[in-house]
Amino acid sequence: MNAEFIDALVEIEKEKGISKDIIFDALESALISSYKKNFGSSQNVEVTIDRNTGEVKVFAKKTVVEELENETLEISLEDAKAINEKYQIGDVVKIEVTPRNFGRIAAQTAKQVVIQRIKDAERDVIYEEFINRENEIITGMVQRISKNNVYIDLGRTEGVLLPTEQIEGEVYNQGDRLKLYILEVKKTTKGPQIILSRSHPGLVKRLFELEVPEIHEGIVEIYAISREAGSRTKIAVYSKDPNVDPVGACVGFKGSRVKAIVEELNGEKIDIIVWSKNIEEFIANSLSPSKVLKVEINEREKSALIVVPDYQLSLAIGKEGQNARLAAKLTNWKIDIKSESQYNEETRS
Template sequence: MNEDFINALYEIEKEKGISKDIIFEALESALISSYKKNFGSSQNVIVEMDKETGEATVYSIRDVVENVENEYLEISLDDAKKINDMYEIGDVARIEITPRDFGRIAAQTAKQVVIQRIKDAERDVIYDEFINRENEIITGMIQRISKNNVFIDLGKTEAILPPTEQIEGENYSQSDRLKLLILEVKKTTKGPQIILSRSHPDLVKRLFELEVPEISNGIVDIYSIAREAGSRTKIAVHSKDPNVDPLGACVGFKGSRVKAIVDELNGEKIDIVIWSNNIEEFIANSLSPSKVIKVEVLEKEKSALVVVPDYQLSLAIGKEGQNARLAAKLTNWKIDIKSESQYSEHILSENILSGDEDNIVKTVNIETILEEDNNNEEI
């Protein structure tokens, strides 16, 4: 090793941010292993490197004793004094034992250590960069697909989109560009592992932040999101400024903003609803696009009975119960949906069970009066 090597270390320190002292420590440790591998491992040795010239020197460390029992670990006082008159019994002697061709071994070892250190440093830089970006959105290109795992090229590194984080039914092809959520960043023996997601609800949140300036500026807040990836998402928003319509801001001119998000999610339906501090109103809004006639809430149980027009019952419940299920997730309330006729039957049966005959009579009388009024109008 020579001056060029030292200059190279300074360049590495400057470009990669790796301290040359760290590299020297790693080199000394590696050279000890190399020496023991090539020249015997019985001795206790240390390696010191000249930080100006890069020259490596090997020393055998032995205890100064009166009677030598292990020549690899001990040295007699007479022999020790031949090296240095100052040695006494109990001292630790340093004896230079640098082999002739150790420079070649040192050069090979140095190359391997420096390469490894550069790799480690680059991995650390990537980890430090992405660990602070968890839950952010990123654009990547599909590099390859293996065993249902999609590997995404992020430029500096490769990330993985596992099957559990993929959108069901979404097709992935090499070279496709996607927007993804950085779900988790982990340190592994092979470097940082970056887990991405296309199915997490926060992906929709980040997409709205990108498309809607009022959200990124903090004027409009996203209260909650309920998502069944690839099928439908409900998002509840509200405005801090009474002059800003949160629904209009999210939809955009002629639906341009929400359309951009729907296109990115390959046609996933998105319902934007207005959040309200009034839970009855919020629950009614959450069942959009269905109309709601009445909402009865039980605060302690966090459950609500919702009454909808007969002809909109199936719309309120949704295909396979999806609309009701997403509304429950969005509001975090248990929601029971009934049509007007079902609700009337429900009230009637409750009155019968409770024995409130007067209430039944009143109901009948009201209906009779209404019928009579209608008849009189017709006459």
């Protein structure tokens, strides 16, 4: 290796942010392995690289002993003193053993080490970038599909949309552009693994933040979201400004804002509900689009009895109980729904 190699390391340090010393340390370790592989593994050796010239030297490390038993690892006191009078029993003597053609091996090893270090550094940069973006939204393109996992091109790296994070019934084709939620970023031996989601409630939250300026500005806030991905979502919002209607802000002019979100989610229904400090009012709102006549709450059990008009019972419960289930998840209260006639009959008896 020569001065050109040192210059190349200086460039790598500037461009990739990898310290020269880190590469030198890794290279010295790798050259010890190369030496042992090519010239005898039983020796205890040390490799040094001159940081200015790039010159590589190999030294055998031998312990000074009174009686020689292993020539590879030991040196007699007499021989050690012939090198330097100061050596004593137990000292370690370094003897240069650099092979003639070791420069070629060093150059090949250096190339491999530098390539690997650049890969590692780039992986670290990608990891740091994405670990800070967990729980954010990102746009990516479907790259390939393998064993029901959908791999998404995110530019400098790829993410994976696992079957558990896909929207049921949603079809993914190569080249499709999607908005996705960054669920988790893991550090693995193969580099960062970015787990994406289309089914997480956080995706809906981030889509509303993108589409509704009042949410982005903090005037309107999202209190809670309950979601059955691909089918229906309920989102509870409130306004910090009495002059701003939170539902109107989320719906947008002629429904433009919510329509954009529904389109991104391939037709998933979205109920936008006003959150209220008054729990009876909040529970009544959560059963939208059904009309609620009465709410009786049990604070101790955190349960509520809801009375709805007879003709709206099935609407309040929803298909396969979905509306009631999402309302319970949104409010964090147990919900029991009765029709007006059922309620009147029970109170009479």
